[in-house]
Every structure is written in structure tokens, then in C-alpha cells.
Amino acid sequence: MKAVKLIRRVADALIVVLFAALVVLVLIQVFTRTFHMSQTWIDEISKFVFVWLTYLGGSVTVSRGMNITFDLILESVKGKTFKILFTLVNICTLIFLVAMLVLGSQNAWANRVQTSTMTNVNMGLMNLAIPIGCVLMIGAQIEYYFRTLKEREEEDAK
Structure with a gap:
């Protein structure tokens, strides 16, 4: 459990750093465009940072249960029906994430020989996001599943 918390903290810190970097890069780009000195490499790096921020930030969304689910239906049922529906929703989500993992890995591997236009950054590394x-x-989805089931059982016991 300590390893999971450590990974979560590292990911959270990285998300904060990436977000701050994105803000700084975009501000620099705005100022340089204002003075007609646009830097194309800033656009490219901003896109890379945004992609990494999106995929790493997705884990925060999932861990808080804020990803797209059937909340209206799930909140209206209780007991065994909730467990069944909640489990089905989580299985579907995990299937989707595993498919993305496999395809994303294949994409990163296929693009490992390419470099970006302006900055010569390896696209395989960028696609590792x-x-x-x-x-x-x-x-995060697995942790959220068990945490939510435990919370629901405690609520139903009251």
C-alpha cells in the first residue's frame, strides 16, 4: 500500500509541475506573439506537455470517481443490484483502459524511430504518456472500485 501511495504522490507532483510548465509556456508564447517574435518550438513542447498532463491527470479523475459512468443509475440502486451494476461498469472501464494500454504501447513502439519537427524529441517517448x-x-480504477464498495457496505450497514 505504501508503494501505491508513493506512486500517487509522484504522479500528483508531476501533474502539478506539468501544469505549471504548460502555463509558463503558453504565457511565453502569448508574449512572444504580441511582439511578433513567435517561437514555434514552444507550440510543440506545449502540445507534448498537454498530452502528458491529460493522461497523467486522468488517473486523478479516476481515483476520485469523476470519470464518465452511469452515476444516475448507480445512485438509485442499493445492495446487491448496486454491486452487480457497479462491477459491470468497472469491468467495462478496465477493458477500455487495457485496450488503450495495449494500443498506446504499440503506438509508442511504432513511433520510437520518429522525432518531432521542431525540437527533435523522440516521438516514442512522447507517446509513452x-x-x-x-x-x-x-x-486508480481498481483502488476506487474497492474503496467505493467498502464505503457502500458501511452506508448500507447503518
Whole structure:
């Protein structure tokens, strides 16, 4: 459990750093465009940071239960019906995330020989955001599933 918390803290810190970097990069780009000195490499790096931020940030969304689910239906049922429906929703989500993990890994591998136009960054490394983000989201989804079931059982026992 300590390893999961450590990974979560590292991911959270990385998300904060990426978000701050994105804000700084976009501000620099706005100022340079204002003075007609646009830097194309900033656009490229901003896109890379945004992609990494999106996939790593997805794990935060999943861990808080804020991902797209059938909340209206799930909140209206109780007991065994809730467990069955909640389990089905989580299985579907995990299937989707595993498919994204596999396809994202294949994409990163296929693009490992390409470099970006302006910055010569390896595109395989940039595309690793997908499988790394998916691994974090899978872990967060599993943790969220068990935590929610436990909370629901405690509510139903009251």
C-alpha cells in the first residue's frame, strides 16, 4: 500500500509541475506573439506537455470517481443490484483502459524511430504518456472500485 501511495504522490507532483510548465509556456508564447517574435518550438513542447498532463491527470479523475459512468443509475440502486451494476461498469472501464494500454504501447513502439519537427524529441517517448497514464488509471480504477464498495457496505450497514 505504501508503494501505491508513493506512486500517487509522484504522479500528483508531476501533474502539478506539468501544469505549471504548460502555463509558463503558453504565457511565453502569448508574449512572444504580441511582439511578433513567435517561437514555434514552444507550440510543440506545449502540445507534448498537454498530452502528458491529460493522461497523467486522468488517473486523478479516476481515483476520485469523476470519470464518465452511469452515476444516475448507480445512485438509485442499493445492495446487491448496486454491486452487480457497479462491477459491470468497472469491468467495462478496465477493458477500455487495457485496450488503450495495449494500443498506446504499440503506438509508442511504432513511433520510437520518429522525432518531432521542431525540437527533435523522440516521438516514442512522447507517446509513452498513453501507456503510462493507462497503467496509473487502471490502478486508480481498481483502488476506487474497492474503496467505493467498502464505503457502500458501511452506508448500507447503518
